[in-house]
Amino acid sequence: MNTDDVLGKAPLFAALDRESAAALRTGISEVELHKGQTLFSEGETGDRLYVVLDGKIKLVRTAPDGRENLLSVLGPSEMFGELSLFDPRPRTASAIALTDVRLAGLGHDDLRPWLTGRPEVALHLLRALAQRLRRTNDVMADLVFTDVPGRVGKALLDLAERFGQRTEEGLRVHHDLTQEELAQYVGASRETVNKALADFAQRGWLRIEAKAVVIMDAERLHARSR
Amino acid sequence: MNTDDVLGKAPLFAALDRESAAALRTGISEVELHKGQTLFSEGETGDRLYVVLDGKIKLVRTAPDGRENLLSVLGPSEMFGELSLFDPRPRTASAIALTDVRLAGLGHDDLRPWLTGRPEVALHLLRALAQRLRRTNDVMADLVFTDVPGRVGKALLDLAERFGQRTEEGLRVHHDLTQEELAQYVGASRETVNKALADFAQRGWLRIEAKAVVIMDAERLHARSR
DNA sequence: TAGACATTGTGACGTACTGCATCAAGGGGG
DNA sequence: CCCCCTTGATGCAGTACGTCACAATGTCTA
Numbered sequence: 012m013n014t015d016d017v018l019g020k021a022p023l024f025a026a027l028d029r030e031s032a033a034a035l036r037t038g039i040s041e042v043e044l045h046k047g048q049t050l051f052s053e054g055e056t057g058d059r060l061y062v063v064l065d066g067k068i069k070l071v072r073t074a075p076d077g078r079e080n081l082l083s084v085l086g087p088s089e090m091f092g093e094l095s096l097f098d099p100r101p102r103t104a105s106a107i108a109l110t111d112v113r114l115a116g117l118g119h120d121d122l123r124p125w126l127t128g129r130p131e132v133a134l135h136l137l138r139a140l141a142q143r144l145r146r147t148n149d150v151m152a153d154l155v156f157t158d159v160p161g162r163v164g165k166a167l168l169d170l171a172e173r174f175g176q177r178t179e180e181g182l183r184v185h186h187d188l189t190q191e192e193l194a195q196y197v198g199a200s201r202e203t204v205n206k207a208l209a210d211f212a213q214r215g216w217l218r219i220e221a222k223a224v225v226i227m228d229a230e231r232l233h234a235r236s237r
Numbered sequence: 238m239n240t241d242d243v244l245g246k247a248p249l250f251a252a253l254d255r256e257s258a259a260a261l262r263t264g265i266s267e268v269e270l271h272k273g274q275t276l277f278s279e280g281e282t283g284d285r286l287y288v289v290l291d292g293k294i295k296l297v298r299t300a301p302d303g304r305e306n307l308l309s310v311l312g313p314s315e316m317f318g319e320l321s322l323f324d325p326r327p328r329t330a331s332a333i334a335l336t337d338v339r340l341a342g343l344g345h346d347d348l349r350p351w352l353t354g355r356p357e358v359a360l361h362l363l364r365a366l367a368q369r370l371r372r373t374n375d376v377m378a379d380l381v382f383t384d385v386p387g388r389v390g391k392a393l394l395d396l397a398e399r400f401g402q403r404t405e406e407g408l409r410v411h412h413d414l415t416q417e418e419l420a421q422y423v424g425a426s427r428e429t430v431n432k433a434l435a436d437f438a439q440r441g442w443l444r445i446e447a448k449a450v451v452i453m454d455a456e457r458l459h460a461r462s463r
Numbered sequence: 464t465a466g467a468c469a470t471t472g473t474g475a476c477g478t479a480c481t482g483c484a485t486c487a488a489g490g491g492g493g
Numbered sequence: 494c495c496c497c498c499t500t501g502a503t504g505c506a507g508t509a510c511g512t513c514a515c516a517a518t519g520t521c522t523a
Contacts, residue, residue, distance in 0.1 A: 190472095
C-alpha cells in the first residue's frame with residue numbers, strides 16, 4: 012500500500028479534504044527503522060507524532076526495577092507519540108520497532124497551524140484520544156476481572172482484528188511478538204502465557220506458529236475470554 | 238468556594254479569558270444530587286460534560302457478572318463525561334454521587350461553537366485528555382507490577398494530593414469511600430484492602446477513620462507503595 | 464555448518480490473594 | 494431511643510499465578 016493510502020486512514024488525516032491533507036503532508040518527514048531499533052526512549056523530550064506507514068512498532072514502559080510493560084502494538088495507519096505533543100512532558104514510553112518499519116513523523120510546529128486553523132482536525136484528534144481512553148479503561152477492567160488465559164485470548168482477538176488475514180485454515184494473526192512480549196502485553200509471566208497458548212492449541216481453538224497464531228475457533232476463544 | 242472560582246480552575250475554562258469564560262458559562266446548567274443518586278448510567282446515550290462544583294462523585298463500570306470497577310473519584314473543579322461528547326457513543330461508566338454534590342453541566346451544542354471558534358479551548362482539552370491517558374497508563378502498570386498494599390498506598394496518596402487537608406496530626410484525607418469502594422478502585426477484594434489498611438495503621442503510618450484516613454508518615458507509605 | 468544465543472515448552476513448588484464465614488462496632492432512620 | 498444494616502475486622506482454606514529450574518527447539522552469525 013502506498014503512503015497516501017495509509018495516511019488517509021489515519022484519523023489525523025481523515026479529517027481533511029484532499030488538498031489540505033496534501034498540504035499537511037509537506038511537513039512530514041519519513042523515518043525508517045530496522046527491527047529492534049529504538050525510535051525514542053522513555054524520559055526523552057520530544058514533540059513528534061508518528062503514523063505507521065508499514066511494519067509494526069511497540070510502545071514499552073520500563074518499571075524502575077527493570078520489568079517491562081508493553082502498552083501497545085501499532086501497525087499501518089495507526090498513530091502514536093501524540094501525547095507529548097499536546098502535553099509537553101518527557102515521553103513516558105519507548106518506541107521500538109517489532110519489524111522493519113516505515114514511519115511518517117510530524118512535529119509540533121508542523122501541526123500547530125492546522126490545529127488552530129482547522130477545528131475539525133482538533134475534533135478528530137479529541138475523538139481519537141477519547142476512543143483510546145475508552146479502550147484503556149476496558150483493558151484496565153480486564154486486568155482486574157479476567158484471568159490470564161482470558162487476557163491472552165482477548166489480546167489475540169484484538170490483534171486478529173487489526174492484523175488478521177483470512178486463510179483456508181482460519182484467521183492467521185502475524186503479531187510479530189515473542190511469548191515474552193505477549194506476556195508483558197497482558198501483564199503476566201511468560202510461562203503462564205505459554206501454558207495458556209498450549210491449552211488453547213490443545214483444544215483445537217488455534218495453532219501456534221513463530222510469532223503468529225492461526226485462530227481456528229474464534230467463537231470459543233471469545234467465549235473463554237469474557 | 239463560589240462557582241466562578243471553582244470553574245476557573247477547570248482546564249476547560251482556564252483556557253479562556255474572563256469575558257469568554259463568562260460567556261461560556263451562560264450555556265451551563267447546574268445540577269444537584271444527593272449522596273447515592275445516579276447522574277447517568279452505563280449504556281445511556283448522553284453528550285453532556287460535567288464539572289464538579291462541590292462534593293464528590295464516582296465513576297463506576299459494571300462487569301457483565303455484576304462486579305464493579307471504580308474508575309475515578311472526582312472532586313471540585315474536576316471534569317468528567319466528556320468522552321461521549323467527543324466520541325458520540327453510549328456512556329461506558331455510571332456516575333454516582335459519593336456525597337451531596339453540585340455540578341455544572343455543559344451540552345454538546347453549547348460547547349461546539351467554542352471548540353470550533355476558539356482553538357485554545359480544543360488544545361486545552363487535548364492536553365487534559367493526554368494527561369489522563371498518561372495517568373491511566375500509570376495505573377495500568379501498577380495493576381501489573383504493584384501488589385495490593387502498594388496499590389492501596391498509592392491510591393491514598395493520590396487522593397491525599399487532591400483532597401488532603403493539613404492537620405496537626407497529619408494529612409487528613411476525607412475520601413468518602415467505603416473500604417468496599419476503595420477495593421473496587423484498586424482492583425482487589427474488600428478484605429485484602431482492609432488488611433492492608435490495618436497493617437499500615439499498625440505501623441503507625443496512618444490512622445483509619447470513617448470514610449477517611451489521616452496520613453502520619455507519607456514518606457514510608459510512599460516507599461512501601463513503589 | 465557448527466556453535467552460540469534466543470525463544471519455546473513443561474514440570475515442581477511456594478505464596479499472595481481471593482472468597483467465605485463470622486463477629487464487632489457504629490450510625491442513620493423509623 | 495433502639496434497632497437494624499452498613500461498615501470494618503479477622504481467621505482459614507482453596508487456588509491461580511509467579512518463580513525457579515531445566516530441556517528442547519529454533520535462528521542468527523562467524
